[in-house]
Amino acid sequence: MSSIGKTSSTKNIAIIGGGINGVMSAWALAKRGHRVTLMERDTLMSHTSSASTKLLHGGLRYLENWEFRLVREALQERAWWLQQAPHLAHRLPLVLPLSPEGRAPLVLRAGLILYDLLAGQQGIGKHRKLSQQDAAQMLPQLRREHLQQGALLFFDGQMDDYALGLWAAERAMDAGVRMIERCRVNKIFANGSFESDLGADTVDAIVNIAGPWSQQLLQDSGLKGAHQLDLVRGSHLILNQSLNAGCFMQVPGERRIMFALPWKGQTLLGTTEQRQSLDEPTACSEKEQAYLLNNYAAYFANTPEVVSKFAGVRPLIRSAADPTKATREYAIETQGQIITVFGGKWTTSRQLGERVVEAVEHLT
Ligand SMILES: Cc1cc2nc3c(=O)[nH]c(=O)nc-3n(C[C@H](O)[C@H](O)[C@H](O)COP(=O)(O)OP(=O)(O)OC[C@H]3O[C@@H](n4cnc5c(N)ncnc54)[C@H](O)[C@@H]3O)c2cc1C
Incomplete structure (x- = not known):
């Protein structure tokens, strides 16, 4: 130059x-x-940048870490991307089952009220409660035990990141x-x-x-x-089934969240949080694949085939012993x-x- x-x-x-x-x-x-x-x-x-969960989102779960500034900024930016490139990004409905093992329904409801408030004028649709029947209609593959208390429906953006x-x-x-x-x-x-x-x-x-x-x-x-930097690998699987809506899954026995999302006629399932160094290959391990499939099976009754998998490394600022809590x-x-x-x-x-x-x- x-x-x-x-x-x-x-x-x-x-x-x-x-x-x-x-x-x-x-x-x-x-x-x-x-x-x-x-x-x-x-x-x-x-x-x-091409190995993400492909969400244009505020990050509902970051509210638990009190990252209000970041969530608000991300919600404003979500709207910007959706407006600028509607051919590559769209609004995605997400079903959050009120699972008996997960966070209390009141806590989740409060989180979504705050999420809607932080989006303000740039909101893309307010959350609402779904009955067990409505949730089962949106995601017929979901195990009914996760829907005993119904579900919440909210919206984020989905993009083709690449x-x-x-x-x-x-x-x-x-x-x-x-x-x-x-x-x-x-x-x-x-x-x-x-x-x-x-x-x-x-x-x-x-x-x-x-x-x-x-x-x-x-x-x-x-x-x-x-x-x-805290380098934290996240892996995803692509499964051969189509979904009508995304599913926001509270991993049983953990504070973690996982997603099953409709993706080009298939399902994108992810993700994991595994610390790694730059010397290690960035690839989904057998252990991660088993973890993802186990958690899928805890929520969904069917067993679709794994079509492909990919992984990326998050460049997080080192801030917490547990990468789930890292800023x-x-x-x-x-x-x-x-x-x-x-x-x-x-x-x-x-x-x-x-x-x-x-x-x-x-x-x-
Ligand atoms: C599993 C996972 C899921 C995620 N999901 C989401 C999500 O749903 N929504 C969201 O908003 N964010 C998500 N993220 C976060 C987001 O994807 C990343 O934070 C973002 O893509 C990082 O972009 P970047 O440009 O900083 O890094 P990168 O995309 O990694 O780009 C850095 C580039 O620098 C190049 N480079 C490195 N060294 C050199 C050098 N010496 N000379 C020249 N070039 C060099 C590399 O080749 C690379 O292409 C996710 C991340 C992961 C890992």
């Missing part, structure tokens, strides 16, 4: 990482008039972002220099937004961030001309991009 002449307000920026957070940051920066080059080691959207990410990448390119795939950045320096597969260069700002690898890139460069917030750190992003959910990637713009524009 040649260092291009700049005005006082226009910066040359190198973005490292072509997942959704890198792409949305690149797009936001280009819209502000900056000259942006994004470098991706593999291909765009080839890692975490296609939607590429859609965003195209918008970013239209805004002037230069995307370079199969280009690894090996070292970054606080003065704005970096070394990549294409050689050495210097820019006004480096945005290290390499998802699960952002901390490693700092380490490889002899730098240390104030935050640390889903993101953090942005500045070291000289380097801005490093830790964490960040798919749904909130546009807002994260706006925060990256602020951080870049604060650089001298």
